[in-house]
Amino acid sequence: MTAASRARLLADLGRYAAAEEEIRIGLAAAPGDPELLVLLAAVLRLQRRHEEALAANTLTGAAACVERAESLLALGRTPEAIGSATEAIGLRPAEPDGYRVLARARAAAGEFGTARDAARQALALGPRSVPSLLVLAEVERLAGRTRAAARATRAALAEDPESPGGRWLIAVLNAERLHVGEAMRGLRALAADHPGRIEGTALAWPVLGLLAGLRRGLGVGVPLVVAVLLAEHRWPPSAGFARAVALVVAGVMAGFAARVLLPAGRLPWRSLGLLPRRRVRAVALVAAAASVTLLLAYAATGGWAPLLLALGATLVLLATGRAERM
Template sequence: MTTSAYRHAQALLEIERFAQAETTLRTALATDPGDAGLLTLLAYALRRQSSFAEARSVIEAALQAAPEDAEVHAEHAALLMALPRSGAAVAAAERAVRLDQRHLPILARALSLDDRHAEARNVAARHLAQAPHSAEALVTVADVARQAGDHDEAVRAVQAALAIDPGHRHGRWLLAMLDSERLRVRRSMRLLRDVARDDPTDPDVVAMVWPIRRLLRDLRRWSLLVAPLVCALAYLLGGPAPRLIAATSVLVTAGFAGRLLLPAGRTPWRSLRLTAPALQRAVHAGWLTAALVPAFLCAYAVTSAPWLTIGPVALVPVQWSLALAELHGEVADDPRYHQLLIDFRHDLRKWSAEMREWWEETKREVKQAWREG
C-alpha cells in the first residue's frame, strides 16, 4: 500500500473533500492497481459522490484483491445499503463482523434495513456493551430503535449520545426526525437548520420540508374519512347535522394547519424551492386540492346545497394520486433510485433470458418425449 497516498486520501475524506480524495487515490492506484486499501477508499469516495455503478466495480476489485479484509466487506455492505439491497448488505456485513467485531454498527443497520428489527437491536446492544461511552454506538441504538417503532428508546439513546458528543451531526438530525414524529415542530426545525448550517454544501432539504408534507398527508387521511361521510349524510339525511360536521372539519383543518406551519416559519417553504422540480409540483398541486376540500365543505356549511359535497369526494382520489407523485418526486433526483431502476431492468432482462431458455428446453424435451412415445 502507498502509505502516504492512503493517509492523504483518508485526511481528505475526513473533511469531505471527496473529489480531491478520488483524484489522489486514482493517481496512487495507477502505480499499484491491486491495493485493496486504496480501492476501498476509492469506493467510499465514489459512494459519497453517488457514483454507485463505478463504486460497485471498484469494491468488487477490492474483494478480489483482499477477500478476507474486513474493511472491504464493510464498505461493500455500506454500498449495498445505499442502493438499497438489504439482503445482500446483511450478508456482506456479517462477513465483515466475522472478521472484525468493530463493524457491528453496519450489521445492525443492514438488519434494520432488511426489517429484521429484533436482530438489529440485539447487534446494536452488543456494540453498545463493547463501547458504552461511544456516541456512535448510542446513535446506532437510536437508529435501529426508531426503525423498529420504539420512539421512546430512540429518544433516550440519541439524547445520551448528544450528551457525550453535542456536535454529532447524524445524532442531531435523528433527534430532529424523532421530534417531527411527535410534532415538536419548533425544536425539530431548529435542529435541522443547525445541521444544515454546519454543512451548507449538503443540506437535507427534503427533511426540512416535513411540516408541509406531514400536513398534506394528514389532510389526505382526514378527507378520506370526512368527505364521503358528509356527502352521504347531506343526501340521505339533510338538516343541520352534516352541515355541523362540515363546519367542524373546516375548523379542525385550519387549527391543525396552524399547529404545524406557524412554529415552522418560512424554512420549509424556502427548502421546498431547493427540492426536485417533480416534488415541488406534487406538493403545490397537493396544496391546491387540500385547500379546495375545506372550501367546498365551508360553502356547504353556509349554503346547505348538497351538490357542494360532491367536490371533496371527487378530490379524494386526486389527492392520493398526488401522494404517489410526491413519493416519486422525493427520489426523482436521487442517483440511488436511478441505480435501483438500472439494476431492476438488468434483473428483468436476466430473468427473461432464463425463462426463454427454460421454454426452449421444455419444448425440446416435450418433442423428444413425443417422438420416443
C-alpha cells in the same frame, strides 16, 4: 498525509467529489490498494451512486464486506445486506462496524429485536462509541421506542456534543413529536455547520410532511363524508351527521396545518422552491387548501356542489402524490 487520509478528511467535510478525485489519484499510483478501493466505494455511496459503489467494491475483506452491506442496504437489497454484514462479523468478530451495519439492516427488515441485539453487541465492544450509540438510537426510533431513542442519542451527544448524526437524530425525534420549532432550529444550525450534509428535502420537511398528512387525512375524510351523506335515503339524519363530519375533518386538517407551518417559519418554503417537481407540489398545496375550504362550505350549506368539488380536489391531491414518486 496519505491519499486515503486526505480523502477521509474531505469526505468528513462533505466534499465527496473532491474526495473521489483524491482517491482516484491515489489509485493511479497504487491500483490495488485495498484501503483506497474501499474508500472509493464509500465515497461513491455517499454520492448516492450505489450501483457504481458495488461495482467498485471487488475485495473480500471485512471492511469491504461492511461497505458492500452499506451499498446493498441503500439499494433496498436488505437480505443481501444482512448476509454481507454477517460475513464481515465472521471475519472480524471483535470489530464493531459489522454489528452496526447488521443492526441497521435488521431494522430495515423490521427485525427490531435482533437489530437491537446487534447494536448492543457493537456497544459492548466500545460502550462510549458515538457511532454505535447512534445506531442503537436509530433502531429504537424505527421500532417506535421514542424515549429509548432519545436516551441513546443524548448519550452520544454527551460524548460528542457536535456530532452531526446526533444533532440530526434529535431534530428528527423532535419532528416526529411535532415539536416543529425545535426541529427546525436544530436543522438550521446543523445546515449552517455542515452545509454538505443537509439536503433541501430535510429542510422542507414541514411542508412535505404536511402534504403527506393531508393526503392521508383528506383521502379518508372526504370519502367518509360522501359515504355518510349517501346513507340519507335509509337514515334521514345522516345528512346532518355528514355536515358534522365534514366540519370535524376540515377543522382537524386546518389545525394540523397550523401546528406544523406556523412554528416552521419561512425556511421550509425557501427550501421547497429548490427541490424538483415544484409545480406538482404547488398544485398539491392548492388542491389541499381547496378541499378543506370546500368541506367547510359544505358543512355550512349542506349543498352537494361543494362536497363534490371537495372530492375532486382531494383526487387531484392524491394524484400529485403519485406524480411525486414517479
